[in-house]
Amino acid sequence: MSRPLDFFGYQNGQLSAGGIELSEITKKVGTPVYVYSADGFLSPLQALQKGLSPLRESTICYAVKSNSSLAILKLLGSAGAGADLVSGGELYRAKLAEIAPEKIVFSGVGKTAEEILSGLRYGPNGIYSFHVESIEELKLIQETAKRHQLTARVAFRLNPNINPKTHPYISTGLKRNKFGLQREELLEAAKLSVNMSHVQLCGLSIHIGSQLLSLDPLKEAFLALSQVIGDVEAIISRPLEFADLGGGVGVSYELKGPRPPRLSDYTKLIVKAFGARSVFKSRLRVLIEPGRTLSANAGVLVTQVLFRKHRRKKDFLIVDAGMNDLIRPALYQSKHAVVPVRRNSRGKSFPTDLVGPVCESSDCFASEIPLSSQLQAGDQLALLSSGAYGMSMAGTYNSRVRPAEVLIKDGQWRVIRDRETLEDLVRGEHL
Ligand code: LLP
Numbered sequence: 001m002s003r004p005l006d007f008f009g010y011q012n013g014q015l016s017a018g019g020i021e022l023s024e025i026t027k028k029v030g031t032p033v034y035v036y037s038a039d040g041f042l043s044p045l046q047a048l049q050k051g052l053s054p055l056r057e058s059t060i061c062y063a064v065k066s067n068s069s070l071a072i073l074k075l076l077g078s079a080g081a082g083a084d085l086v087s088g089g090e091l092y093r094a095k096l097a098e099i100a101p102e103k104i105v106f107s108g109v110g111k112t113a114e115e116i117l118s119g120l121r122y123g124p125n126g127i128y129s130f131h132v133e134s135i136e137e138l139k140l141i142q143e144t145a146k147r148h149q150l151t152a153r154v155a156f157r158l159n160p161n162i163n164p165k166t167h168p169y170i171s172t173g174l175k176r177n178k179f180g181l182q183r184e185e186l187l188e189a190a191k192l193s194v195n196m197s198h199v200q201l202c203g204l205s206i207h208i209g210s211q212l213l214s215l216d217p218l219k220e221a222f223l224a225l226s227q228v229i230g231d232v233e234a235i236i237s238r239p240l241e242f243a244d245l246g247g248g249v250g251v252s253y254e255l256k257g258p259r260p261p262r263l264s265d266y267t268k269l270i271v272k273a274f275g276a277r278s279v280f281k282s283r284l285r286v287l288i289e290p291g292r293t294l295s296a297n298a299g300v301l302v303t304q305v306l307f308r309k310h311r312r313k314k315d316f317l318i319v320d321a322g323m324n325d326l327i328r329p330a331l332y333q334s335k336h337a338v339v340p341v342r343r344n345s346r347g348k349s350f351p352t353d354l355v356g357p358v359c360e361s362s363d364c365f366a367s368e369i370p371l372s373s374q375l376q377a378g379d380q381l382a383l384l385s386s387g388a389y390g391m392s393m394a395g396t397y398n399s400r401v402r403p404a405e406v407l408i409k410d411g412q413w414r415v416i417r418d419r420e421t422l423e424d425l426v427r428g429e430h431l
Contacts, residue, residue, distance in 0.1 A: 017040075032302065057286070105287065151200055154199055166248075299386050305375055308377070314353060325403050339384060351370060403420075
């Protein structure tokens, strides 16, 4: 499982990735800037592909929400990944990145008729599956498909009422969460689907939460899903084609300390539950929807110190990135390791709050962390493990433009998204 500095490290005292010094990038592009390593995305993807290879058929549907930049989608798509989408906007991105329709699944509790129609019209026969989260949604899919004389392939998302033991905001598989269908509802939906002319029930899906640090809840969830498969097949009188096991495997945000589950243990668990020696004897195609696993440690957010404010017990370092650029610490009290772009042995470390310019006290990336007292205006820092849910959750609060994004690949770097301009900021507004 990846760690914050697996794909970034010091070379001649300079934080680098793939042979490129990050200061070379910031000299041209400025700060704040998200910098990604292509290897950082591809290496966990390949580990998952390898781990799942004993299965008869499997597809890795990258959770686009974790990092939806077009160049990243293209990179992962070219390496064989599909996409797990949750909106028409993500569908549009998948199309631009030319992700194959038979590798696309569409999750989410609130799909609109318009979004459903764009899924039905994706490629010659529509996307691989709409993952249905309510009976009303199922009816809307049937109506929409019928109106346009198309057929919708669907799966039902099971809410297994399992505690994933993660932050409550990113837990999705408990009864109290809005996601999925409970077992009884799911069986009811299966019965309804039998008489639906334009809906074809092809699979079941599950996703119980994100940043899971133990595989136990996943094991439990796979078992719960396995137990429903037979019941559904009995209702529809034919075998299902696939099982989608969701995403959620956690990564390490810490430089030291215990490692989260290994990807090889995760894939072994899957192969055991659905492979040749399982009760399913590998007859189901297995899908997974990893987001963070592929993207978190593939990216850093580079920011520049603007000011130091000295206080008796701690200093504030005010940097040019804010909570609008990386909201995870403010929203989930998540911790991102902070390292200097130029390794610096000068100065004693002093308790420091790393804060942004946004007018909110929650605009704080790290509280009372030891940072060199010599860091000063102009010095650059990297917030590690920012590749997942960083730029994709960025906003323009305080009318701040969103940062640029850069991709390092094959010993070269390029801007994959320009820094927003003031014109971008007011696009579509009318005086
Ligand atoms: N599949 C579904 C249906 C999901 O809802 C999610 C994430 C994933 C897959 C991917 O999960 P992952 O492998 O990345 O854990 N903004 C939060 C995370 C929200 C996750 C939402 N759903 C964060 O920054 O931690």
